[in-house]
Amino acid sequence: MRTISDMSSVAVAATDGMLHFELAMAYEVFGSEAVRQWYEIAVCGDRPVRAGRFGIEPDRGLDQLVRADTVIVPALADVERDPPADLVDAVRAAHEGGARVASLCTGAFVLAAAGLLDGKRATTHWTHADALAARYPQVEVDPDVLYVDNGTVLTSAGKAAAMDLCLHMVRSDHGSAIANTVARNLVVPPHRAGGQAQFVPTPVPAKDNHPLTELFPWVLERLDEPLTVEDMARQANLSSRHLGRHFRSATGTTPLQWLLTQRIRRAQELLETTNNSVDVIAAATGMGTAATLRRHFNRTVGVPPDAYRRTFQT
Incomplete structure (x- = not known):
């Protein structure tokens, strides 16, 4: 059976209505x-599909999902109807074959229909969370987070949160430095924790004169200092x-x-x-001391610093 550390092929499922x-x-x-x-990436679908206003010619058939190490299921425009049966079957078969399966936004309805979310915590766009929970009561739907990693x-969740999840997977596979490089190339924030609030009035400062626009880089240049809330406020x-x-409004935390x-x-x-x-x-x-760093690092990342280094440093 394949393991996450060995993953290299990525299949993006494609069907009409995505x-x-x-x-x-x-x-x-x-x-x-x-x-x-x-990563070797391919779009997989059985025929040319319509994704919004765009036509897409898949690279491979939908049956090739079962050969992939990672399967990405993008959002469906219409969640009132059941997801296409051939897509549900292909996603289920891929997971049974050892693939890591990730849904973006309302792609969660496909995973739920395949039974992959039974008894698990999951999320989707907050406007569709109630519908997901009602249709699949065996799923523990959390509408308040950006993504869930089981x-x-x-x-x-949708749009920007889908980007967060993809970067999270790259980070899990190859470390923060690589994920940050991808983020810089795409000109997006390198990390937002999955547990961050999904819906905030202003996800990022909208104007150059936002009260936090200059504070963020100022803090990042001084992470070695014992900063306090009062220091940042000043x-x-x-x-x-x-x-x-302002922090709650701009970052959700x-x-x-x-x-x-x-x-x-x-x-x-x-x-x-x-x-x-x-x-x-x-x-x-x-962090002050190694003990403090180990405590917070283990709680946040899930492994001690030394184990993390052995995993990602060659």
Whole structure:
């Protein structure tokens, strides 16, 4: 049986009625020049399909999903009807054959119809979460997160969250440095945690004069310092209360949780790209001590720093 660490072939399922954004976005991530040496990507469908306003000529047949290591199921435009039976069967067969299967947005309806989400936590676009839960009561639908990783079965919310999930998979396969390179090439944020709120009024600062526009890079340049909420508020010329409100609006989380996430991501990069000791990395990321870094790293990433380094550093 294939393991996630061995995955290289990626199949993007294609059928009439899929949304072109998610389909094209998955192709852009896994077909990026930065990861081309590790992934072979193909669009799989039995005939030319319509994705939104665009016509797509698949590279291979739908039956080729079973040969892929990773299967991506893009969003369906119409979730009122049952997903195409041939697509459901192909996705089920791929997973039974050992593939990692990920849905983007309403592609979760396909995974649910295939029985892959039974007894599992899953998500989809928040406007369709109730419909998914009603039609498939055996699925634990969480409408408040960006994506859910169950190992070999993954689901995401829509649009930007689908990008987050694809980058998360690249990060899981090849580390933060590679995922960050893909993100930079696509000019998108390199990481948003899956548990971050799905619906926020302003996902990113909309204007150059947003109160947090200059704060974010200022913080990232000082991750080795013991920053506090008061430090960030002072730099942004805001009260601590107003800073918290702006952070919640712009990122869906609190200033301290956002700061901790950035420290962990910097630690990941240093573990992947340097031979520095955990003590040195703890100091460089503002964690103070190796014990503090290990505690937060293990809780956030799921493995200790040393194990993470052995996995990703060659």
